Amino acid sequence: MGAYRLLLAVLVAVSHMGKTFMGLNPGVIAVISFLIISGFVMTSLIERNYQAPGKVGLFYLDRVLRLYPQFLLYFFAASAVLYILFPGSPQEAELTFKNIAASLAMVPLGFYMFGATGSGILPPAWSLGLEMCFYLVIPFLILYRARGVAFILSVAVFIPACLGLINTDVYGYRLLPGVLFIFLCGSYLYKPQAKSLAIVAGTAVAAALIFIAIMAGWIERRPSNAEVAAGIALGVxxxxxxxxxxxxxxxxxxxxxxxxxFLNHYAVMYFLHGLWPISSYDAYTVAKILGLSFLLSGVSYYCVERPALKLRHALRGGVKDGGRQVRGGETAA
Incomplete structure (x- = not known):
């Protein structure tokens, strides 16, 4: 699944360079697959390592050690580039104590649309706030067997959002109540039974029909609704x-x-644009940004994330799955 995750990160990056595919935003479609993967991996992680109420705190610590090391590196890198190369810009104006403190708490990033924090310093990081919200609830949904109820309630939020009865982009893509069922599709894929497979397959088919209805004009096209439907239909x-x-x-x-x-491409875009203003994202520019992004990511993984990875392994006590170490808890077997 690692190659697929990298492909998804690339799709997010190119979407931020203004690239679309048949009028669709590939970044949104990619994020939906990330949510499905997250649901699968978190369920695996909890059932193998943290399947007791007293271990929920350790699960949260595991997630902090996963998300924060590289996030802090690239958040401050982007902040430094904005401060030095873009004085007076709207993004640089977001470098206030309030915005930085809220961003470092991570959860408020998922509520930027309500003014909880700015969104211009490291724009892709809003989804980390959504991820953190999911992490807060998933242990209890699994431990207390509440996934089915949560799935139904989430769909009950998503449908009116998709139809435009409530804000489509906010409640049908960015906030947990409307997308929790997407995470749970991934959760149901871990050790699936016939019932859970039927739920997930039915969701994918329904999403495909919704996508067709949107593209045919039977359901009004609204921000992100076609991409979210396509993301579910393809991602599952x-x-x-x-x-x-x-x-x-x-x-x-x-x-x-x-x-x-996923994290650093915006910092790279800021940096290159600050040195040589970019008039358009042609193939050469896209390749240059992605190449530098790959290089920096390799360095930051080995220098920043791997030390935290050792702590996470120690936290889990060297858990093995079927006699084989599951490396980092992120690459699904």
Whole structure:
């Protein structure tokens, strides 16, 4: 699944360079697959390591050690570039104590649309706030067998958002109530039973029908609703098939650099634009940004994330799955 995660990070990056595919934003479609993967991996992680109420705090610590090291590096790198190369810009104006403190708490990033923090310093990081909200609830949904109720309630929020009865982009893409069922599709794919497979397959089929209805004009096209539907319809079967593949070291390496690429491409774009103003994102410019992003991600993984990875392994007590170490808890077997 590592190569797929890197592909998703690249799609997010190119979407921020203004690239679309058949009028669709590939970044939104990619984020939906990230949510499905997250649901799968977190369920695996909890059931193998933290399946007791008293271990929920350790699960949260595990997640902090996963998300924060590279986030802090690239958040401050982007802040430094904005401060030095873009004085007086709207993004540089967000470098206030309030915004920085709220951003470092991470959860407020997912509520930027309500003024909880700014969104211009490291724009992709808003989804980390959404991830953190999911991390807060998923242990209890699993431990107390509440996934089914949560799934239904989430769909009840998503449908009116998709139809435009409430804000489509906010409640149908960015906030947890409307997308929790997408995370849970991934959760159901971990050790799936017939019932859970039926739920997930039915969701993918329904999403495909919604996408067709949107593109045909039967449902009004609104911000992100076509992309979210497409992301579910495509992401569910792809993630299901990828969970059946065996572990491979090359795949793990590609997955290891995906998080850095997801985080750092905006800092790279800021830096290059500050040195040589970019008039358009042609193929050469896109390749240059992605190449530098890959290089920096490799360095930051080995220099910043791997030390934290050792702490996470120690936290889990060297848990093994079927006699094989699951490396980092992020690359699904």
């Amino acid at each position: 079967p792809v993630v299901y098939l990828l969970t059946k593949l065996k572990y491979h070291r090359a795949d793990e390496f590609l997955g290891n650099i995906s998080y850095g690429v």
